[in-house]
Each structure stands twice: as structure tokens, then as C-alpha cells.
Amino acid sequence: MCRWSVLAKGATLSWVAVCTDNRRLMSTASLCGISCVTSSHSRRIILRSGSNQVTERRVYLDHAATSWPKPPGVLEACLEFQRDLGVAASRGAYLRGEQTDRAIAQVRSKLSRFLHLDDAYRVAWTSNGTMAIHAAIHSVLWQTDLRGEHVVTTATEHNSVLRTLADLQERRGLRWTMVPCDARGWVDPDAIEQAICSDTKLVIVNHASNVTGVVQDLERIGRIVANSEAWWMLDAAQSIGYVDFDPRSLGIDLVVAPAHKGLGGMFGTAFVVAASEVVPSLRSPWVGGTGRSSGTWTGPFEWLESVESGNLNGPSIASLGAALLSASTRSMADFQAKASDWLSRLRHQIARYASLRLVGYPDGPEDLQQVSRVPVLSFSSRTLGSHEMAMLLDSAMGLECRSGLHCAGAIHPFLGTDPQDGTLRMSFGHATSEADVDAAIQGIRLLGEVNA
Ligand SMILES: Cc1ncc(COP(=O)(O)O)c(C=O)c1O
Structure with missing residues (x-):
């Protein structure tokens, strides 16, 4: 029936x-x-x-997953690389091989400059944020027996951190502590301090939540980690390109991020940026062809080369070069001011409907506690599931939003969201227009008024 x-x-x-x-x-x-x-x-x-x-009009509101469309020059750089160079990096003694190496080295330098770094940090390419996180954690915790090692992380982390730690716990005896967050997704730095113990090797912090957009207090966390023996790894997946930060002055040892989100690069490139003092102690979780010393197959091998084993994604790295050029012409402060106005308008629209629940704002839409946020907004409905809402918005209005738990496995109990259903997330980026925000407001109205 x-x-x-x-x-x-x-x-x-x-x-x-x-x-x-x-x-x-x-x-x-x-x-x-x-x-x-x-x-x-x-x-x-x-x-x-x-x-x-698909609906004729596309309103893309899923920038926290990946940015779309890409900044000018990004697709062209990818195409040009493939068409005009199109050869493997670090492999050939012919001219195009050398030009390829130079092109990739230039993007490394551009990225270092973007992060206010110099040669004191090393950039290693990986294929996505998850691989960068895996590479970084395993490079620090490379020993077979990890029973003497401890890691501190937060409840706001992406599953690429949480699952890697859980796997190391199960297979190699790692101990780790997950520091809770509040109902906004903010982690109290004092709680991180309490969790650090004498054998804490690594503190892993997600800079900005991909569910509520809340940005953590790096200055305070940095002072706390500096007073311990631990290294500090920052997952900047949601903040890079939206929040300016200086890893050196904050004392961060490892920064990981994909290029395809706020930076505006293509899929296929991410990076681990490591302080050169820690590099000699790192050991890559994988080894393989590097184009050098090919007659030896037993290590130790250089960390950076091993992390980059196999062919690099040259077209995608070249597109990151163009994305960084475009980013250097934008003001992050101007974007933040604009985005904060968008978020405020959307929050007030959500608050008009008793059937909708704003997530990450326990004080209501006014955001009285004023933490900084990247442009991510989550809400749930008392009558519709998050996937239902996403499908409705797409089919009725061409609005593309993300539904579910957002691969953030641990944050939901702290936000009071349904552990199976999660939230509907709208996230905005550099390509978002005022018309997109108006459409998002119309979408919220549709969800608030739908007779479910
Ligand atoms: C906070 C955070 N860390 C890591 C990742 C993983 O990045 P990728 O999707 O490139 O593997 C994501 C992706 O959404 C993320 O939001």
C-alpha cells in the first residue's frame, strides 16, 4: 500500500x-x-x-566538499601542462622533462609563499587531503609497535584523521585522546592542554569544522603545544584559502590540505608541508619509484621523495599554480566580511521556521559568542531528513547542498544532531554570488514551508 x-x-x-x-x-x-x-x-x-x-540553473552550495567553478586560468593551466609538456616529473633528462621539474618547483615555491614560509619547510605532494593526512600521521608514527605513543586530537576531525588513529590503535597499540568540542564545534585549548601527557607525540587539530565552520584558536593552542614535547599537525582542509595563517609563527610542524577546496585548484593534488627540523625524523608510509637511485631498493629513503613515489599529477599541480596566482589577487579579509553577512542572513531565515533547527549556534542566530567561521552553515529539519532536503532543493531549484554526517564521525553528539541523519550543509566559496545566496534563502523558505 x-x-x-x-x-x-x-x-x-x-x-x-x-x-x-x-x-x-x-x-x-x-x-x-x-x-x-x-x-x-x-x-x-x-x-x-x-x-x-539536471535543472537548468545550477546553484552550487557545496564548496566545503570542493570548490566550483574554478578561478580563471585554472582549467587552462591544466590543459596547457598536458598539451605542451605532458611528461613525467623527475624522470627525464630531455628538455621538456626539465621544464616540467621547473614548473612543479615553481608551484612548490608559490605555495610556500602563500603560507608565509621559506625553505625551512618542505612541500610534499599527495593526491588528496585524505592521503596527505594518512601520509603525515604515518610518517610521524612509523614504528611497528606504538604502545608507548600517544596522540591528542579533537572531536571536530574528519574521518581521515579519526579512522587512521583508530586503525593504528587496533593494529599497533597507539593510544589517543579525543578532546570534546562545544555545541558550536569549538574546542577549548585548555582541554587540549589537559589531554597532553608526557608521551604525547602528536597533537592534531582541524583548523575549521566542515559541519559548523567554526575556526579554532590556533594562537592559544600553539602556545600550549610549544610547552610540550609534542609535534603539531594542522588539518587546514576547510580553512586554506579562506583564513590567513602563518604556520611558522604558530609553531606548526605539519600542515596538510587539499588543493581543490578553498584554494581553487583541481582534484588530484593535496600536500603535506613539513618543518625541516622534523623532516629527518619522518618516515614515509610507502616507498616506490622516485626516478632516482633506482639501483637500491632498501632504505632509508628521503622522506619527501618517498611520499611522492610514483608519477605526480602534473596537470593538477600546474592548475594549483594558476589557482594560487588568482588567490594572490583576492583579499581574504574582504571575503570573510562578505561571507559573514551571508551567514547571518541565512541564519535569520532558518530561525523563522519552527520546523528547522540551526546547528552550531546554541545562542540562536545572533551568534553572541562570536567565534570566527569559514562559510559553512548546517541545519536540520524536524520533519524532513537531510537527504530528503538535499534532493528536494536540487529537484525544485537546482540547489546543490551536502547532506549527512560530512565524514565528521565524532562531532555530531556534541552538536545534538541525529547520529544517522546529520545535517543539511550549505557552504560558500570565492565563486559564490549574491544571487546564489538569495537562492539559498529561497531554498530555506521552501524547506520551512514544505508540508511534510
Ligand atoms: C576537515 C577535512 N579534512 C580532510 C578532508 C579530506 O580531503 P579530501 O576530500 O581531499 O580527501 C576533508 C574533506 O572534506 C575535510 O573537510
């Missing part, structure tokens, strides 16, 4: 079905090529007909 109703009508239709046999309906729908999601709030299934069409 099925009861049907239309939830929203746009280029595609969103239908809601309340069914006695959801599993059968889901499998029939998927056989027919119809997109569907189940609601964790009810026994409802939401189906989208015409699911192969």
Missing part, C-alpha cells in the same frame, strides 16, 4: 511515497533508474522522477 504526494516541482519532480513495503519500492525505483532516498524521520521514501535531467 502506497500513498503518494508531490513535494516539489521543478525541472524534476520530487515525490513522496509513504509505503508499507519500502524495500520493494526502493528496488523497483532503482530498476527503473529513479533516484530515491529514505527518510530516517519517517517511513517515507522520496523519489525523483526525470532523474537524468
